[in-house]
Amino acid sequence: MEFLEYIFVLPMHMEESIETFFSLNDFKNYYIDKPTKGQNVIKVYINKKNPETHVIDFLKDNLELLSKKDITEDDWLKPWRDSLKPFEFIKNIWIIPDPDKEHDLPDNVKIIKIIPGTAFGTGLHPTTKLAAKNLMKVVDNGSDVLDIGTGTGILSIISKLHGADKVLAIDYDILAVEKAKETFELNGLNISVKQSDLLYKIEKEKFDIIIANIVVPILIRLLNDEKLDEILNENGYLILSGINKEREKEIINKIFEKEYNIISREEDSGWISLLLQKRI
Template sequence: MKWTELCIYTTNEAIEPISNIIHEAGASGIVIEDPQDLLVERDTSYGEIYELNPEDYPEEGVRLKVYLPVNSFLGETVAEIKQAINNLLVYDIDIGLNKITLSEVNEEDWATAWKKYYKPVKISEKITITPTWEDYKPVSTDELIIELDPGMAFGTGTHPTTVLSIQALERYMKKGNRVLDVGCGSGVLSIASVLLGAEKVFAYDLDDVAVQSARLNTKVNKVNDSVEVKQNNLLDNVTEEPDIIVANILAEIILRFEKDAFHLLKPGGLFITSGIIQTKKQLVEQRLLEIGFELIEINQMEDWISIIAKKPE
């Protein structure tokens, strides 16, 4: 089978929204080539292996690669992706060079290209994320392993917004907590919640592809009995009263359901948000305070912000 590699030259700020656009277009995975990765000092004490070649990265900006099947709808799909990326300017998102190139690859080459980018990564004190094909062995008795298949899930779970979310869950999760994962994507935050002690997780996503990926990944990680995955628009018609609501979604989306989150949370419950770019930080903070939340923590990783807010007891 023939595939087309769609290569998008953009900025770090635009990675998350463009990723959402690509997923909505039907693609099942993305390669992110960010030259900043070459500058990061990585902890290899847990057995991680990093094989980063500077020639694989752009000289400036960020390069996103997605693989689309060569069929009669390809031209229309590419046009829709281009238009949706251009529309990000309306939200004051810097899309940088915004250059898009196309090249053809064979299915065998495509499958191999995916795997060379992913190695086990320890993203918090306890949690390590590893591709399903890696034979990774825990190096400590309290290490928690999440297995993901990037070809089916949305990313590897190592983007700063995901890392910030998981680190927050690790700090605040209590055994027996009930959690709502809004915009669950691959289900990585739901899986992490159960491994960290959650009794029950309700995972919601509007995208059916995400729902299927989350269900598969919860089964792979043997937590499917504790995670209920369903297609749903944010918190519409949700009646569960959780201890924690976690949402790794863009700020514009967070501000569509922050009131619902406040009303659903139990007194003393936490709203963990991520996916917030620096320019939207103050807006989200102000809205959460206006509703009645108390701001507990504000954390930053690269250009991304996470906010942990508490509903007063």
């Protein structure tokens, strides 16, 4: 697959706003290079068959362009993959981006193996971490979990590692679905995954926990879906993540219209995750 590589200077004070723009636009084909000497840069990769011109237009309006060139997918992914190191995702859960290498990790931690690639991040974004923190408060042995917008599959894996019984991961992006399948197999976990636009392909299943780590307009669509109430068990939990601070009030107003209580709130870098419980 052929891409265009754009390299921009990335001032430190712009990093958060640029990553927020990418998250809101569901754009994943980039990485930030922070050399020990010299200026930080952001490298952006645009599929030549499906050019996301609004992304490049935004970056050109806000950052200095250093270079632009043709590049293959393998060429740009290799140095990024090589630069990734194991890291503690949340307390006692470590992510290994390169499972083929030997790694020296602390004892008694849970490990998630991933294979980074296009349309498939490492779970570094705050929205995934915030959702995971809320998930850890409620997941238990025997829980049935639905992971909406699974992306990396990390939240589904955490559910399974902490005793969940049935876990179903769904995503609208068929490429993300295929990558999630690979990741679940890599970790030796029995997690079902399917392509679905929100709850469209969910039939008569019922869940104790529903996780939705997606952008605010899609979260509102989910909250307006009558099927959400039908598939969430009594006293069940709904975890919403991907909420930027500017739109938190909008989400809370929508929650108050529905049958949920806010149990917990997690915030990091201007992003918010809410843990809700269904009212009896």
